[in-house]
Amino acid sequence: MAETPLLSVRNLKVEFPTRRATLTAIDGISFDLKKGEVLGVVGESGAGKSITGSAIIGLLEPPGRISGGEILLGGERIDNLSQTAMRKVRGKRIGMIFQDPLTSLNPLFTIGEQITETIMTHLPVSEAEARKRAVSLLEEVGIPAAAERLDAYPHQFSGGMRQRVVIALALCAEPELVIADEPTTALDVSVQAQIIGLLKRICKDHGASVMLITHDMGVIAETCDRVAVMYSGRIAEIGPVRDVVKNPHHPYTVGLMGAIPTLVGELDRLTQIPGSMPRLDAIPKGCPFNPRCAHVFDRCRAERPDPIDVGTSRVACWLVEEGRNDRASKVEQA
Amino acid sequence: MGVDELDRATVRVSGLSRTFDVSRPWLNRVIERTPKAFLKAAQDITFSISRGETFALVGESGSGKSTVAKMVVGLLEASAGEITVDGVDMRGAQHGKEMRDLRRRMQMIFQDPYASLNPRWRVDRIIAEPIRAFRLENDEKAISKRVGELLELVRLDPRDGAKYPHEFSGGQRQRICIARALASKPEFLVCDEPTSALDVSVQAQILNLMKDLQDEFGLTYLFISHDLAVVRHMAKRIGVMYLGRLVEVADGKELFRNPRHPYTRMLLEAIPDLEMSGRPRKAVEGEIPNPINPPPGCAFHPRCPLANVRCNRELPLFKGEGETGVACHAVEEGRA
Numbered sequence: 136m137a138e139t140p141l142l143s144v145r146n147l148k149v150e151f152p153t154r155r156a157t158l159t160a161i162d163g164i165s166f167d168l169k170k171g172e173v174l175g176v177v178g179e180s181g182a183g184k185s186i187t188g189s190a191i192i193g194l195l196e197p198p199g200r201i202s203g204g205e206i207l208l209g210g211e212r213i214d215n216l217s218q219t220a221m222r223k224v225r226g227k228r229i230g231m232i233f234q235d236p237l238t239s240l241n242p243l244f245t246i247g248e249q250i251t252e253t254i255m256t257h258l259p260v261s262e263a264e265a266r267k268r269a270v271s272l273l274e275e276v277g278i279p280a281a282a283e284r285l286d287a288y289p290h291q292f293s294g295g296m297r298q299r300v301v302i303a304l305a306l307c308a309e310p311e312l313v314i315a316d317e318p319t320t321a322l323d324v325s326v327q328a329q330i331i332g333l334l335k336r337i338c339k340d341h342g343a344s345v346m347l348i349t350h351d352m353g354v355i356a357e358t359c360d361r362v363a364v365m366y367s368g369r370i371a372e373i374g375p376v377r378d379v380v381k382n383p384h385h386p387y388t389v390g391l392m393g394a395i396p397t398l399v400g401e402l403d404r405l406t407q408i409p410g411s412m413p414r415l416d417a418i419p420k421g422c423p424f425n426p427r428c429a430h431v432f433d434r435c436r437a438e439r440p441d442p443i444d445v446g447t448s449r450v451a452c453w454l455v456e457e458g459r460n461d462r463a464s465k466v467e468q469a
Numbered sequence: 470m471g472v473d474e475l476d477r478a479t480v481r482v483s484g485l486s487r488t489f490d491v492s493r494p495w496l497n498r499v500i501e502r503t504p505k506a507f508l509k510a511a512q513d514i515t516f517s518i519s520r521g522e523t524f525a526l527v528g529e530s531g532s533g534k535s536t537v538a539k540m541v542v543g544l545l546e547a548s549a550g551e552i553t554v555d556g557v558d559m560r561g562a563q564h565g566k567e568m569r570d571l572r573r574r575m576q577m578i579f580q581d582p583y584a585s586l587n588p589r590w591r592v593d594r595i596i597a598e599p600i601r602a603f604r605l606e607n608d609e610k611a612i613s614k615r616v617g618e619l620l621e622l623v624r625l626d627p628r629d630g631a632k633y634p635h636e637f638s639g640g641q642r643q644r645i646c647i648a649r650a651l652a653s654k655p656e657f658l659v660c661d662e663p664t665s666a667l668d669v670s671v672q673a674q675i676l677n678l679m680k681d682l683q684d685e686f687g688l689t690y691l692f693i694s695h696d697l698a699v700v701r702h703m704a705k706r707i708g709v710m711y712l713g714r715l716v717e718v719a720d721g722k723e724l725f726r727n728p729r730h731p732y733t734r735m736l737l738e739a740i741p742d743l744e745m746s747g748r749p750r751k752a753v754e755g756e757i758p759n760p761i762n763p764p765p766g767c768a769f770h771p772r773c774p775l776a777n778v779r780c781n782r783e784l785p786l787f788k789g790e791g792e793t794g795v796a797c798h799a800v801e802e803g804r805a
Contacts, residue, residue: 323530328738328741331741350669351741353740353743354741356741356742394669394672395669395698396673397743398701398725408673
């Protein structure tokens with residue numbers, strides 16, 4: 136590959152030591168994020184999507200820790216930086232948008248104070264200049280009467296408006312990468328569409344890459360260039376959105392796509408994946424999906440599959456690797 | 470709608486309203502000279518559900534869907550309007566044998582399976598509670614046999630009855646809630662966002678199970694959800710709510726093929742497109758206004774692309790043909 140990817144995650148492992156055992160929340164994931172790309176990370180609760188985001192930005196909750204692998208931002212390792220050095224990366228080079236805009240804004244400061252503080256921490260500008268920048272950013276994210284609203288407190292905004300403020304805050308130091316963790320989950324459908332559109336447009340304008348973490352496949356399909364499907368702390372399948380949505384290879388992705396009720400077509404029953412995702416202390420040997428998989432065979436129970444290239448995607452599945460997946464997709468369609 | 474259909478309607482709701490008093494305390498009102506404040510959570514809701522049918526209410530947060538659900542099962546008293554179930558008026562039957570019988574025949578499934586099961590009770594006791602309360606079985610042996618059957622019905626192991634709720638995953642807990650709801654052999658189930666707290670793959674299991682149970686026992690569902698795709702999958706008829714009012718009621722398929730109310734159209738526009746058809750999407754304007762001071766006239770007019778002077782002043786009435794209809798001046802005048 137000629138171009139260095141903006142973000143490169145290599146064989147990342149995250150562990151949570153507990154009194155009884157050490158739980159492996161992320162078990163060796165690797166992916167790249169190119170400049171200007173929007174990468175979706177999708178999975179059900181407990182799949183490790185948010186922990187991946189926290190690990191990249193260096194905000195893992197103790198006792199969680201990175202126990203292996205590396206994270207490179209623009210070719211430099213950031214997973215082993217000191218707290219002080221990481222603080223310069225966080226906010227400056229990587230912006231973060233969290234799920235709940237009410238908890239990610241400080242209720243005791245006006246949004247103007249919060250945005251100018253962030254700008255002045257990361258950029259060498261005067262307070263007046265920072266304020267001017269804050270106003271133009273708020274205008275950009277679609278807050279009406281931005282100059283006056285600068286002196287308002289977070290509780291004076293509605294949920295959608297607050298999330299706009301959070302987006303402005305994440306972008307105010309012109310980061311290269313924005314990690315958005317379930318940015319629209321707390322919002323209503325009609326507002327969700329506005330925020331997703333805004334996020335996509337504004338990151339493009341500012342030339343920032345986006346890592347969008349969500350459980351909503353619809354949001355991914357609308358927004359992302361590529362998508363990684365996570366299961367039990369591993370990437371089951373990663374590839375261009377169109378391929379993953381329209382032509383999934385991994386049985387989990389196939390099941391997941393069939394389980395989503397759609398707005399077109401006649402379907403009496405949804406595809407059903409039996410069981411639920413294993414708990415972290417009971418991840419089965421071999422492929423973690425094997426107890427729920429309809430096409431499981433002996434090798435799945437014994438050995439763990441590594442991701443291999445399948446067309447434009449990378450898939451971690453023995454079925455695909457051994458070329459048995461034709462049978463799988465036929466069964467799914469029947 | 471013929472006489473036959475009238476008879477088949479097991480649940481009829483007409484002119485149902487609920488107002489909450491959200492005033493500050495008396496002393497604050499006197500000192501701050503603020504008037505009393507009222508929140509009209511549901512206003513003039515009228516619909517009926519036939520036996521064996523699934524009727525869904527959709528809307529965004531604050532639209533009053535859950536308030537309607539609670540009034541229908543009798544957990545919340547209505548400020549005005551009436552609810553009849555199988556011809557029995559809920560208000561007239563607040564006490565006595567009639568109400569007792571009615572309560573047995575209708576049950577509710579709640580959104581959060583983590584909050585709606587008593588953590589200190591074993592599952593078999595939770596499921597047996599309705600059986601004991603309505604004295605459907607008196608013999609302990611018969612009760613435990615029935616609990617086992619119910620657990621199998623929701624695809625759990627009869628031995629799971631000895632466990633506590635925390636030992637189950639979210640999807641399994643929702644199955645326990647369904648088993649409990651079915652314990653009193655109800656005919657009518659009110660499901661308030663039954664799958665919102667669940668992951669997609671688990672949601673699919675629960676939705677399939679609910680459909681199977683409906684086929685098996687001829688259950689009637691009032692299904693509340695904010696997710697249009699889920700509603701489309703489950704319901705025969707759909708009512709769309711906005712700020713406490715029913716703005717459109719339509720046949721499920723028809724609503725998606727030919728939405729009439731501008732709000733319904735906007736909602737459909739807003740859903741992320743999994744099919745990636747590349748259809749152009751109109752940006753949705755604005756947010757839901759504060760329900761304490763809703764806009765005058767049609768509550769949707771500040772966000773509506775078709776609004777005119779009449780919409781700002783006059784409340785559109787619900788104009789319906791038979792079981793479907795819409796409340797919009799633009800549709801009525803043929804401007805839509």
